[in-house]
Amino acid sequence: MISLLDYGAGNVRSLRNALARIGAEVREVRGPEDILEAERLVFPGVGAFGSAMARLEQLGFVEPLREYLQADRPFLGICIGLQCLFEGSTESPGQPGLGIMPGMVERFPESSGLAVPHMGWNGIRLRHGGALLSGLEDRRFYFVHSYRATLEATGDWLLAESDYGAPFAAAVQRGQVLAVQFHPEKSGEPGIELLRRFLAGRVQLSPGSRRPPAQAPTQLAKRVIACLDVRSNDAGDLVVTKGDQYDVREAGEVRNLGKPVELAARYYEEGADEITFLNITAFRDFPLRDQPMLEVLRRASEQVFVPLTIGGGIRAFTDADGRAYSALDVADEYFRSGADKISIGSDAVDTVEQVRAHGADGSSAIEQIAERYGNQAVVISIDPRRIYVDSPDATPRHVVETKISGPNGERWVWFQCTVRGGREGRDVDAVELARTCEALGAGEILLNSIDRDGTGSGFDLELIAAVRGAVGIPVIASSGAGSPEHFIEVFERTGAEAALAAGIFHRREVPIDEVKAALDAAAVPVRRDGSASGS
Ligand code: 1PR
Numbered sequence: 455m456i457s458l459l460d461y462g463a464g465n466v467r468s469l470r471n472a473l474a475r476i477g478a479e480v481r482e483v484r485g486p487e488d489i490l491e492a493e494r495l496v497f498p499g500v501g502a503f504g505s506a507m508a509r510l511e512q513l514g515f516v517e518p519l520r521e522y523l524q525a526d527r528p529f530l531g532i533c534i535g536l537q538c539l540f541e542g543s544t545e546s547p548g549q550p551g552l553g554i555m556p557g558m559v560e561r562f563p564e565s566s567g568l569a570v571p572h573m574g575w576n577g578i579r580l581r582h583g584g585a586l587l588s589g590l591e592d593r594r595f596y597f598v599h600s601y602r603a604t605l606e607a608t609g610d611w612l613l614a615e616s617d618y619g620a621p622f623a624a625a626v627q628r629g630q631v632l633a634v635q636f637h638p639e640k641s642g643e644p645g646i647e648l649l650r651r652f653l654a655g656r657v658q659l660s661p662g663s664r665r666p667p668a669q670a671p672t673q674l675a676k677r678v679i680a681c682l683d684v685r686s687n688d689a690g691d692l693v694v695t696k697g698d699q700y701d702v703r704e705a706g707e708v709r710n711l712g713k714p715v716e717l718a719a720r721y722y723e724e725g726a727d728e729i730t731f732l733n734i735t736a737f738r739d740f741p742l743r744d745q746p747m748l749e750v751l752r753r754a755s756e757q758v759f760v761p762l763t764i765g766g767g768i769r770a771f772t773d774a775d776g777r778a779y780s781a782l783d784v785a786d787e788y789f790r791s792g793a794d795k796i797s798i799g800s801d802a803v804d805t806v807e808q809v810r811a812h813g814a815d816g817s818s819a820i821e822q823i824a825e826r827y828g829n830q831a832v833v834i835s836i837d838p839r840r841i842y843v844d845s846p847d848a849t850p851r852h853v854v855e856t857k858i859s860g861p862n863g864e865r866w867v868w869f870q871c872t873v874r875g876g877r878e879g880r881d882v883d884a885v886e887l888a889r890t891c892e893a894l895g896a897g898e899i900l901l902n903s904i905d906r907d908g909t910g911s912g913f914d915l916e917l918i919a920a921v922r923g924a925v926g927i928p929v930i931a932s933s934g935a936g937s938p939e940h941f942i943e944v945f946e947r948t949g950a951e952a953a954l955a956a957g958i959f960h961r962r963e964v965p966i967d968e969v970k971a972a973l974d975a976a977a978v979p980v981r982r983d984g985s986a987s988g989s
Contacts, residue, residue: 456653457492459483459519459535461509467792469498469532471756472639476650489518494652495527498639499534501828503559503601504546506534516552523554523631530652531633533599536626539633545601555626557607561600566619569928569951571600571830571897575727575981576636577672578614578624583663585656586632586648587614587625593644594675594981595624595636596761598830602635605667613659617671632657640761640794642722673979676945677952678969679728679930680721680959684714684747684766685735692746695734696957698908700837700876702734711960714750715757721959722758724966727981729754729762730797730900730954732835736767737800737874741784743773748791755792764788765797765835765900768819769804781819782826789827796823797833797900800873803880806890810882814894824895832898833930834891837876838869838884838917839904852885854920869917876904884917885924892925899925900954903933908957910936918948930954938964938972945978 456478460466473480473496483489497519499506510516523529523539537543540551543559551559562570575594580587591614602622605612613632614625625634632652638645651657682694687708694711695702702709711717718729731754733747741747747766755762768785772778785796798819805818814821824832842860846853851868859865869884888899901921903914913931922929928951931944935955944953958964970980 455479455481455493457481457483457488457495459489459495459497459515461506461513461515466498466500467755467790468637468759468794469496469639471792472646472649472759474756475646475759476653478649478653483515486514486518489515489522492522493528494530494655495522496530496532496652497535497538498532499536499538501534501826502545503534503537503543503551504549506538507546507549507551510538520552520554523552526629526631528630528652528655528657529632532639533635533637536623536633536635537601537603539626540603540607543601554631555608555611557603557609559601559603559607562602562619564926568619569926571598571927572602572618572674573598573830573898573928574677574951575641575675576616576618576624578616579667579669579672580614581612581665581667582627583660583665584613584627585658586627586651590644590647593641595634595638595641595645597624597636598761599635600829615667618674621667621671627657627659630657640759642759646759675727675979675981676950676973677727677930678725678941678966678973678980679730679952679954680726680966681730681732681932681954681956682714682717683732683734683956684750685733692750694960696908696960700904700907715753717960718754718762719757721966722760725970725982726760726966727952728760729758731762731764732797733764733766734875739767740771740773740779741767742779742787748787751788751791751793761794762792763795763797763833764793765799765833768796768798768823769801770819780822782822785819785823785827789831795831795833795898797835799835799837802834802836802887802891802896803871803873803882805894806882806887807880809890809894818894820891820894820896824897829895829897829927832896833900834888834896834898835900835902836884836887836921837872837902837904839872839876839879840867841870842867851881851883852920854916856916858916867916869920872904884921888921888925888929892927896927898928898930900930901932906934909934910957912936912940913944913948913953915944915947918944918950922949928952938969941969941973942976942978945973946976
């Protein structure tokens with residue numbers, strides 16, 4: 455029996471699904487007394503440190519939690535659930551934490567040149583032997599956070615550390631009180647195994663087994679993402695489709711490459727580091743009406759224990775009865791159905807135009823969703839196409855010199871953002887869009903290319919390098935993957951944190967593991983078979 459401290463601040467569906475997978479009986483913590491009655495308590499903190507602690511205070515949970523922790527009863531904190539154990543966090547000055555551990559949680563320094571949030575699969579180094587992580591120390595786990603506990607702040611609670619610029623606490627333990635900075639529920643089989651051990655009470659520390667820090671640093675893996683473009687076909691069935699330069703019809707019919715849930719489960723088994731669903735016609739069909747899509751997400755999240763992103767139709771909408779929905783309402787429904795991140799396409803372009811004209815006022819979907827769910831949950835999907843110009847001064851948009859000349863020999867290009875699945879171009883370039891969205895609170899950029907989509911001719915390296923160089927958040931390179939070499943090239947030459955592909959995986963031309971084997975051989979760090987041994 456596990457008591458789940460879900461204080462209603464965000465999405466814990468993934469965790470519920472992972473607990474269901476290991477056969478745990480889950481009980482909700484509804485009042486302060488439920489904390490003291492718990493057999494095993496899991497606290498999956500969500501959102502920002504300050505709002506998590508403020509919510510615990512409001513619910514009267516702080517004192518019973520302290521009492522539970524001080525009595526050394528079985529506890530597993532996840533992510534913010536680890537950070538709340540400290541005295542405070544520089545994320546929310548003045549807001550006290552539970553204070554079980556001395557010291558403050560701090561933001562990753564931006565100066566390191568590394569993207570913040572720290573997002574993706576990283577290794578761990580055990581600093582204390584114990585049952586919880588023994589045998590899992592060569593695995594990678596999924597992290598997503600902008601603040602971390604330093605080793606100094608963690609002191610003798612340190613169970614395992616990871617490196618991102620400098621070492622930080624990946625797991626802490628004292629007695630039966632455990633907490634992990636990564637997300638076991640999103641870390642594939644090693645994460646499920648960790649939850650299983652917690653449920654079974656297999657968590658004892660091995661006395662006298664403290665380890666020295668002198669081991670090779672861990673590395674954040676480059677992520678390989680499988681993308682499923684989903685829409686209804688002409689018979690009304692929801693199918694995975696794939697376009698060539700965004701045209702998904704062949705001989706008049708929508709291409710049907712399989713069933714969304716089955717394909718997602720297959721890619722999870724084959725080692726995809728994340729799975730992205732794009733509801734590609736949601737710009738015209740209001741997604742909350744699209745119950746089959748929400749059902750796809752629910753079912754996929756029961757089988758897929760790596761992060762799931764969903765995009766399409768995240769914008770304000772008024773239905774036929776005059777009922778108004780905000781973009782946040784749509785996002786709420788996606789998160790409730792099992793999404794870990796949402797991706798915003800067309801609405802981000804509208805927002806950037808408005809911010810350019812009137813400045814930011816906190817009302818955009820990006821700001822509102824980031825505020826409620828955290829920056830890391832907001833991905834911006836950009837659908838740019840190349841516009842060639844004769845000189846860098848030909849337009850106020852961000853122009854780059856190109857080695858791929860235009861139809862009339864032009865050597866300059868800008869990357870025009872489009873909306874409605876590439877149907878309409880706007881006077882906004884991809885670099886401005888990415889920068890503005892980052893400033894509004896987006897946590898990641900999914901960078902497509904209409905020119906390369908479905909061509910198998912490789913990623914648009916010039917586009918990706920221009921956008922990656924302009925922002926401090928992770929960038930997912932997308933469109934054009936045709937071979938493992940294209941993945942090596944995009945990681946070696948652009949600094950992208952992740953690469954996404956669709957066609958080559960759907961058509962089984964190149965399995966995910968072949969891509970990862972090639973990356974591994976080229977010394978690009980990747981997660982292979984859930985193991986970090988490849989890097
Ligand atoms: O504008 O917020 O409703 O979101 C709509 C979303 O749907 C956007 O993320 C947009 O990119 C996507 N979308 C809209 N129309 C299409 C289409 O193909 N007709 N798909 C579309 C975009 C692009 C990729 C694709 C890669 C890799 N798909 O994500 O998966 O290009 O393909 P490849 O490896 O086969 O080259 P909104």
